[in-house]
Amino acid sequence: MRKPTAKRISGLVQSPIRAMTRACLRVNGINLGQGVCHMPAPDAVREGAIAAIREGKALYSKFEGIDELRTAIADRVRGYNRIPCDPDREVVVTVGSSGAFVSAVLALTDPGDEAVLFEPYYGYHYNTLLVAGVTPRFVTMTPPDWKLDARALAAAVNDKTRLLVVNTPANPSGKVFSRADLDAIAKLCRDRDLVAVTDEIYEYILFDGREHVSLATLPGMRERTVTISGLSKTFAITGWRIGYAIAAEEMARGIGLVSDLLNVCPPTPLQHGVAHAMRTLPDDYFTGLRHKYQAKRDRLCAALQDGGLSPFEPEGAYYVLADSSSLDAHDDQAAADKLLERTGVASVPGRAFYREAEGKRLVRFCFALEDPLLDEACVRLRALRR
Ligand code: GLN
Numbered sequence: 001m002r003k004p005t006a007k008r009i010s011g012l013v014q015s016p017i018r019a020m021t022r023a024c025l026r027v028n029g030i031n032l033g034q035g036v037c038h039m040p041a042p043d044a045v046r047e048g049a050i051a052a053i054r055e056g057k058a059l060y061s062k063f064e065g066i067d068e069l070r071t072a073i074a075d076r077v078r079g080y081n082r083i084p085c086d087p088d089r090e091v092v093v094t095v096g097s098s099g100a101f102v103s104a105v106l107a108l109t110d111p112g113d114e115a116v117l118f119e120p121y122y123g124y125h126y127n128t129l130l131v132a133g134v135t136p137r138f139v140t141m142t143p144p145d146w147k148l149d150a151r152a153l154a155a156a157v158n159d160k161t162r163l164l165v166v167n168t169p170a171n172p173s174g175k176v177f178s179r180a181d182l183d184a185i186a187k188l189c190r191d192r193d194l195v196a197v198t199d200e201i202y203e204y205i206l207f208d209g210r211e212h213v214s215l216a217t218l219p220g221m222r223e224r225t226v227t228i229s230g231l232s233k234t235f236a237i238t239g240w241r242i243g244y245a246i247a248a249e250e251m252a253r254g255i256g257l258v259s260d261l262l263n264v265c266p267p268t269p270l271q272h273g274v275a276h277a278m279r280t281l282p283d284d285y286f287t288g289l290r291h292k293y294q295a296k297r298d299r300l301c302a303a304l305q306d307g308g309l310s311p312f313e314p315e316g317a318y319y320v321l322a323d324s325s326s327l328d329a330h331d332d333q334a335a336a337d338k339l340l341e342r343t344g345v346a347s348v349p350g351r352a353f354y355r356e357a358e359g360k361r362l363v364r365f366c367f368a369l370e371d372p373l374l375d376e377a378c379v380r381l382r383a384l385r386r
Helices: 016-026 043-054 067-081 096-108 123-131 150-155 179-192 249-263 268-280 283-306 332-343 357-361 371-385
Strands: 091-095 114-119 135-140 161-167 195-199 225-230 242-246 319-323 362-366
Touching: 016 332, 043 268, 067 091, 067 242, 067 268, 091 096, 091 249, 096 123, 096 161, 096 195, 096 225, 096 242, 096 249, 114 123, 123 135, 123 161, 135 150, 150 179, 161 179, 179 195, 242 249, 242 268, 283 319, 283 371, 332 357, 332 362, 332 371, 357 362
Parallel strands: 114 135, 114 161, 161 195, 195 225
Antiparallel strands: 091 242, 225 242, 319 362
16 A cells, blocks of 8 residues: 655654653653643633633634634734734634634745744744645754844845744743744844744743733834634633734735635634633733743742753743753653652653754753642652752
8 A cells, every 4th residue: 555644744753842741640650741831720711701602602703703702812912912903804713823823824925935043943833844844944043042043044045035033022932023034034034025934822922021022013014914812821711712813904904814724713602611701800900921931931940950950031931941961860851850850840852842953952941830739749859960
């Protein structure tokens, strides 16, 4: 029999993020690997969905999402992100931000096109490009400051480049792109006629007073930016899969058409739950996330430092990359395995976020856990030194 699977998935393997969750479950460990977000979801989001189920809101929605949710998203995007936004033409509710990303890539590129990706990257961005037949070109940023090299960025662009993929605050590095970084990206997009796809799912999780700047607010960028986000992290509902894309009308229409084809619509009662929470939660719910997560970051970074796993302190998002050299393992996977075996704490090997060698001494930890469990993980990590 000839090979039954398509070339487009040859080489595609289960993400190490997911593989480590399975390994963690086997040993009943503490999962600081996958960014599951083990935090309580606000009552408003749960009550809103329960009410919608009780009221029988069980049918397909418009493929771009229910009106109430698109309106709530547009209000937030105008207020927090400062992006002008028409809920009827420029918002597409999707099955998670990953659903928005896949839809955007399929709607905006052809096989053979190229895209610029910052490394370390989020593996789902990378693999989505590959499956779509889009060749990624990498701009590598190095710790501890993950500085963006504007010259390397310009050198990654050629006549085939269509997209530039930005993720701020970034998974896994925690880099928050500065206004200067975004200016360089915007200039390149304008000069070379590129579209930027920016994944801003961690937009409310910012540390040390940093501000979140949406690329679409820079001069000339609104019409050439797809802004992706979602409520997975903000409301701790990663399994609900409610995300969205904001884009100018023509791109939004294309993204909506693809999202319809892939998913028909995101789960309707869950859209109602999210709409209810977005309409009713006070602003300080959103701003409060900064302090909540900063305290967790500080706790975990201190424990990693004490345990001999030097952390690269993140500026935002809820992950930290750490140097695993002290574990004396031959590579990142062996380091993550050894760590799980010795401490029962799961992490993600650096290879999930790098093409090859660079990731080999790094492991990623997630700190989106409630304090008692995070504290237990910290005790175990500290004990590594002894
Ligand atoms: N975004 C999360 C992470 O980076 C979850 C990804 C996933 O489970 N596919 O861990």
